[in-house]
Amino acid sequence: MLEIKGLSKHFAATKAVDDVTVSIPDGQMVGIIGRSGAGKSTLLRMLNRLADPTAGQINFKGRDVAAIKGRELLKWRSECAMIFQQFNLVGRLDVITNVLTGRMYHHGFASSMLKFYSPAERAFAIHALDRLTMSHTATQRADTLSGGQQQRVAIARALVQEPKILLADEPIASLDPMNAKVVMDALRTINQEDQITVVCNLHTLDTARRYCDRVIGMAAGKVVFDGNADDLTMDV
Ligand code: ADP
Ligand code: ADP
Numbered sequence: 001m002l003e004i005k006g007l008s009k010h011f012a013a014t015k016a017v018d019d020v021t022v023s024i025p026d027g028q029m030v031g032i033i034g035r036s037g038a039g040k041s042t043l044l045r046m047l048n049r050l051a052d053p054t055a056g057q058i059n060f061k062g063r064d065v066a067a068i069k070g071r072e073l074l075k076w077r078s079e080c081a082m083i084f085q086q087f088n089l090v091g092r093l094d095v096i097t098n099v100l101t102g103r104m105y106h107h108g109f110a111s112s113m114l115k116f117y118s119p120a121e122r123a124f125a126i127h128a129l130d131r132l133t134m135s136h137t138a139t140q141r142a143d144t145l146s147g148g149q150q151q152r153v154a155i156a157r158a159l160v161q162e163p164k165i166l167l168a169d170e171p172i173a174s175l176d177p178m179n180a181k182v183v184m185d186a187l188r189t190i191n192q193e194d195q196i197t198v199v200c201n202l203h204t205l206d207t208a209r210r211y212c213d214r215v216i217g218m219a220a221g222k223v224v225f226d227g228n229a230d231d232l233t234m235d236v
Pocket of ligand 1: 014015016017036040042043
């Protein structure tokens with residue numbers, strides 16, 4: 001269970017996230033929807049501490065991850081993988097190297113160099129790429145791939161972290177409908193097969209309704225809806 005309690009993030013006068021309290025059971029796939037500026041991205045970024053909360057708690061398995069520092073914070077980030085709208089691969093590196101950077105925490109961040117990884121670990125990375133039907137691109141430079149392919153590589157990189165939670169910040173906003181479907185199908189498959197909790201910012205209710213167990217609607221930093229997608233009739 002991920003328990004978010006009274007979580008806020010203020011930027012000067014802007015209450016980007018304003019006193020949000022939400023509990024997410026293990027293995028749930030949650031879609032967060034809301035207009036641009038509603039606070040979705042800030043909420044997600046606080047969960048893995050890319051943004052520091054102004055106030056509140058994030059409890060996960062007996063830890064308040066809103067308050068941890070140093071090595072504990074690095075460990076948390078390894079348990080809580082994230083993918084982004086713009087994929088955030090290293091374009092000049094090949095695909096397998098990008099995926100292996102997901103193993104960095106497991107190596108104490110000593111190196112992201114390819115030679116550092118054992119054959120078993122490389123096999124694990126290829127296996128992750130295989131699950132996304134991307135292993136044939138292993139030796140290609142990441143910047144030669146299409147957007148949909150890059151997002152699938154980013155998901156493989158997240159998978160080799162062996163995360164408990166996968167955060168996805170507008171993962172399909174830059175993709176055409178066909179690639180969007182491939183990426184959402186992959187997230188749902190991972191959620192169900194690996195029992196990884198998925199929290200996904202989405203800009204359309206339709207996608208949330210199709211893929212998520214639960215939809216959280218945000219407006220002006222607050223939760224304005226939390227429930228089954230089919231019950232969501234309000235315009236958020
Ligand atoms: P969403 O993801 O729903 O579009 P965001 O979380 O990106 O919303 O933004 C919520 C609010 O916080 C917006 O008003 C935005 O302008 C503001 N905001 C986000 N990040 C910053 C920042 N680094 N500095 C100042 N204001 C910010
Ligand atoms: P070690 O690093 O302890 O010598 P290996 O080289 O066998 O172990 O594997 C490195 C890491 O890769 C392990 O910590 C393991 O978590 C991961 N790994 C390798 N293969 C798999 C797999 N098939 N499934 C899950 N994890 C794997």
